[in-house]
Amino acid sequence: MIRSVSRTPQPAARSFSFSGHETFALRYGWLTKAVEAVGHEPDVFSRDDAIVRLGVGKNMVRSIRHWGLATGILEEEAGTRGGLARVSELGRLLFLEPGGDPYLEDPATLWLLHWQLLVHPQRLTTWSWTFSSLPSVEFTKEYLVAALIEAAKRLSRAAPREASVRRDVDVFVRTYVLSRCSEGAVYEDSFDCPLAELELLEEVDGVYRLRRGPKPSLPEAVFAFAVTDYWTRTADRRETLSFSDLCYGENSPGACFKLDENSLIDRLEGLEAYTDGDLLYADTSGLKQLYRRVNRPRFEFLKRHYEEATVPDKLIGV
Numbered sequence: 001m002i003r004s005v006s007r008t009p010q011p012a013a014r015s016f017s018f019s020g021h022e023t024f025a026l027r028y029g030w031l032t033k034a035v036e037a038v039g040h041e042p043d044v045f046s047r048d049d050a051i052v053r054l055g056v057g058k059n060m061v062r063s064i065r066h067w068g069l070a071t072g073i074l075e076e077e078a079g080t081r082g083g084l085a086r087v088s089e090l091g092r093l094l095f096l097e098p099g100g101d102p103y104l105e106d107p108a109t110l111w112l113l114h115w116q117l118l119v120h121p122q123r124l125t126t127w128s129w130t131f132s133s134l135p136s137v138e139f140t141k142e143y144l145v146a147a148l149i150e151a152a153k154r155l156s157r158a159a160p161r162e163a164s165v166r167r168d169v170d171v172f173v174r175t176y177v178l179s180r181c182s183e184g185a186v187y188e189d190s191f192d193c194p195l196a197e198l199e200l201l202e203e204v205d206g207v208y209r210l211r212r213g214p215k216p217s218l219p220e221a222v223f224a225f226a227v228t229d230y231w232t233r234t235a236d237r238r239e240t241l242s243f244s245d246l247c248y249g250e251n252s253p254g255a256c257f258k259l260d261e262n263s264l265i266d267r268l269e270g271l272e273a274y275t276d277g278d279l280l281y282a283d284t285s286g287l288k289q290l291y292r293r294v295n296r297p298r299f300e301f302l303k304r305h306y307e308e309a310t311v312p313d314k315l316i317g318v
Contacts, residue, residue: 014155016125018148018168020066022059025174025193026113032102034068035087035095042077042084070123072116089299090116099306104194107217108305111257114195115226117175118256119233125152126165126172130210132255137210144169144208173208176201200258214263220274221305223267226253227279227290228298243268243281243288275301 037044037054044053045065051058065085068074073091077084087096094109095102101109121128126148130139134147145165152160175193198217202209230252231241247254247264254264268281268290278294 015122016152016156016158016160017123018125018160018164020062020070020123021168021171022063022066023167023171024060024063025171025191026067026071026195027191028104028194030064030067031071031073031091031104031113032095034064034074035091035102038068038074038085038087039096042086045085046083066123070117070120071113072120090302093299093302093306097306099309101306101309106306106309107197108219108222108309110195110198111215111218111222112225112302114198114200115222115229115256117195119229119251121251126168127175128251130172131258132250132252134210137212137258139208140206141166141169141173141208144172173201173203177203177208210258212258212260214266215257215259218257219305220267220270221301223253223257224271224274224279224301225298226256227268227271228296228301231292232298239292241290241292243283243290246290 033054041047041053044050045061047053050061054061054064056064065074068085068091069076072088073094074085075088076082077086090112094100094112104110104113117124118128118131126144129148129151130144133151134144139147145162148165148169149160149162152158152165175195176198178192178196200211202211227241227246230246230249231238233251234245234249235241243265246252246268247259247261249255253259253267254261259267265281265288271279271281271290275294275296278292278296280291280293282289282291
C-alpha cells in the first residue's frame, strides 16, 4: 500500500525583473515626452516611426516606455498586449492638469516618483528589494548583485543571468547617485536621473550607503499618499496598521523613504492634523498603531498639494 506523503506547501514563486530600461536611467524630460506622445497617439511606442516621433534612438524609445510604466505615469490598455498605452490618473495630475509639475521642479514630485518605482517590484526588482529587503544599508555593487541573484533563486526558483542583474544594479545606482562629471552642474543640463536630488544614496570609494533618517524635503501630502497607498495594497479591510508594518514592512513608507523610527513616529503623529483627524497615530501601553477613521481617496492628498502649490506666495496664509 502506497501512502500519500504530506508535503509542506511552498510559497508562490515571485516575479523578478532585471531589464526593460535598456541600461538608461530615467532622464529629465522623458516623462513629459511620454505623456505628450501617448496623449496624441496611444500606439506611439509600437509604431515603426516611433524614433522619429519621439526624437530618440530605438533603445531610448523602449526605455522611455519602461520608465513611463514603472512610475505609473502611463498604463497599458487592457487586451492590447502592450500595443496601446494611456496616461494614468497620476500622469494627468502631474503633467496635464493646471498646477501640475511637468518639469519636476517640486520636490514632492520627485519623492512621489521614487515611491512609484519601489511599489512596482514586478518591473523594478532591484529598486524595491534594495530599499525593502537588503539586510544592510551599506553595500558594494558586487555584494548587491550576489544578494539579488540569491533572492531570485530562493523566491522565484529561477536563476537570473548575472550580466542582466549587473546592468540593472548599475542603472539603480545611477538613479540615485550623481555622476562625478556632473557634480556642481545644473541638473537639467546633465544626463543624471532627477531622483539623485533626493540624496537617498551616497557613495564613498565604491561603497554605497542608503541614508536613513528624517527627510525634511518629503512633503506631508506625499507621505499621506504613500501611507494610504500602502494601506490599500496590504490591508485594505483593516482599520489599523501597526507601527512595525509601516516602518519595516515590504515596500512600506518607512522602508521606501528610509525613515528611522523617531522620524517615522513624528510623521505619523502629524497625520492627525494634516488629515483633519481621519488618520490617528496612538501608542497605548506599548501598542503602536495607526488608526483609520475615514478612508479617503489617496489622490485627494496629492490634488490638495498641487492646488496649494499654485497659489501665489502673497496669498498664502491670508
